[in-house]
Structure formats: C-alpha cells, structure tokens
Amino acid sequence: xxxxxxxxxxxxxxxxxxxxxxxxxxxxxxxxxxxxxxxxxxxxxxxxxxxxxxxxxxxxxxxxxxxxxxxxxxxxxxxxxxxxxxxxxxxxxxxxxxxxxxxxxxxxxx
Amino acid sequence: xxxxxxxxxxxxxxxxxxxxxxxxxxxxxxxxxxxxxxxxxxxxxxxxxxxxxxxxxxxxxxxxxxxxxxxxxxxxxxxxxxxxxxxxxxxxxxxxxxxxxxxxxxxxxxxxxx
Numbered sequence: 001x002x003x004x005x006x007x008x009x010x011x012x013x014x015x016x017x018x019x020x021x022x023x024x025x026x027x028x029x030x031x032x033x034x035x036x037x038x039x040x041x042x043x044x045x046x047x048x049x050x051x052x053x054x055x056x057x058x059x060x061x062x063x064x065x066x067x068x069x070x071x072x073x074x075x076x077x078x079x080x081x082x083x084x085x086x087x088x089x090x091x092x093x094x095x096x097x098x099x100x101x102x103x104x105x106x107x108x109x110x
Numbered sequence: 111x112x113x114x115x116x117x118x119x120x121x122x123x124x125x126x127x128x129x130x131x132x133x134x135x136x137x138x139x140x141x142x143x144x145x146x147x148x149x150x151x152x153x154x155x156x157x158x159x160x161x162x163x164x165x166x167x168x169x170x171x172x173x174x175x176x177x178x179x180x181x182x183x184x185x186x187x188x189x190x191x192x193x194x195x196x197x198x199x200x201x202x203x204x205x206x207x208x209x210x211x212x213x214x215x216x217x218x219x220x221x222x223x224x
Contacts, residue, residue, distance in 0.1 A: 008150060033212075042114070042200055042215030043153075088152065097168075098213065102152040 006089050006101040013109045018076040020104045022089030025070065029091040032065065033098065034074045037086045046074070046087070076106075084108050111136050116201050116216035123191045123223045131186040131219050133201030141204045142184040143168075143213065144176060146197040153200065159184055191223045 003025045012018045024032065030051050035043040049056045049063045049072070056063045062075040076083055089101040114135045123129055133142065140161050145153040145168075155168030159178040173195060175187045184203075188195060198220050202213040 004152075031211075040218075042217050043202075043213075044215065045212045048212070092211070097155065097158070098211075100153040102150055 004089055004091055004099050004101040006087075006104045008102060009105050009107065011107040011109060012079050014079060014081060016079055018074075018079045018083065018106055020074045020076075020087050020089075020106065022072040022074075022101055023070055024072065024089070024091045024099070026091055026093055026099065027067070027070065029093070031092050032063075032072050033088075033090040033092075034061075034063065034072075035088040035090060037088065037103070039085075043088060079106075079108060081108050081110075113137065114201055114203055114214050114216035116199075116219050118219060119217070120220045121222070123188075123221065125192060125223060127191050128187070128189050129191065129221075130188075131199055131201075131221075133184045133186070133203075133216055134182055135184075135201075135203040135214070136182060137203060137205070137214065138181070139203035139205045139214070140181075141206060141211070142178065143202040143204075144174070144184065144186045145200045145202065146170065146195075147200060147218075148197050156186065156199075188221075191221075193223045195221065196223045197221060 033048040034046040036046045037043045060077040064073045086103040088103045090098040117132045143158045144156040157176040162181040165176045201216040204211040204213045
C-alpha cells in the first residue's frame, strides 16, 4: 500500500536553515502537504503543493517536489525557536484520504 | 468560529470501561475523521465520515465505533477499553474541493487506559 516516510528528528541551530525530507510511494497523488504540530496541540496545515509544480515558496518556507524520485522537502529559512514542532508530510491517495508520515521533530539549538 | 473542538481533553479509564469522545465542528464541513497518534507512528485513521449519517472504516477500526447523526458532530466510542488504546485521539474535518483538501484538527484528547 501507500507509504510516506520521514526521519524522526532534525536538529538545527537557531538562524540556520532547516530542511525536512519526505519520500512517498503513491505516484498518483495530486497534492502533497506539510502540517505542523506544536506541543500539546493539534495539527495545522503549513503549506501544500500541487503535483505538477516543482517548487512553492511562501515567506520563509520553500517546498521542493521531485516527482521522479517521489521526494518532497520543506525548507525553513532563518529557523527560530518558534519553529520547534513536529512536521508531518502527507499525500492524498486515490480516495482523497491523507496518508501520513510519522512526523519529524524539529529541535532548535541556541 | 471555534473550528474543531473535542471533549474531553483528558481521560483515564480502567480496562473494560466504555467512553465516548465528542468532536464538533462549526465550519459546515462534509468530511470528518478520527485519528490516533502514537509515538513514532504518525497519525492512523480509525474511522471517517463523508457526510451526515455515513461512516466508514479507516486503517485501525477495531475496538472503536463511530456515529455521525448530525453533520457537525462525530462521536468515537470505545465499548471496552484496552491498554493498547492508550493514545492521543484527534478529530479533523474537511470540505474537499476537487482533489485538494485541507483537514482542520481539534486539540486532541489524551486517553490513558490502565
């Protein structure tokens, strides 16, 4: 079945760029998503990208999509302590359900 | 708008007890979902509903039942709680437009089964 994989942890220094990576298996996914979960809270949509796009930029966030390799990445420029959270990658399957990665915990070092 | 709300926020149950988790949304969304979140496993879909009066099984439905009697509410029931059901439960809702959907999440219910 479909699968989405992410590393469980990423540690970066404050002010550096963070790059969170995700691989997926369903080549028919139309949209791919990044959600953010802050401690003790539910998930919030951060951004999404349509599958016919290679890149999407939104302020400090850059999403890169490599359809050939089924690889999605989220780059956060100038990482701040407020960016500490778990970041989930998700793809939509043929039934419009979301298939979720396990989440990457972003740890910010001072 | 309150968005998606969940009650209770936290609950402790003994093995074999039953309980119902309530999810409410005020966005007039058609779709509603119940997930459980366990460490290192991401979100797993328990049940979902594509409209009032309809429900469907997700990835991990065993031990749970759901009902969607009103469009704005989605109830998750545990008939006989087991320690394996200790988890954080999230409700979400969405209103898909074509193949794009954004799911809106509640704050979660932390359940501990002893």
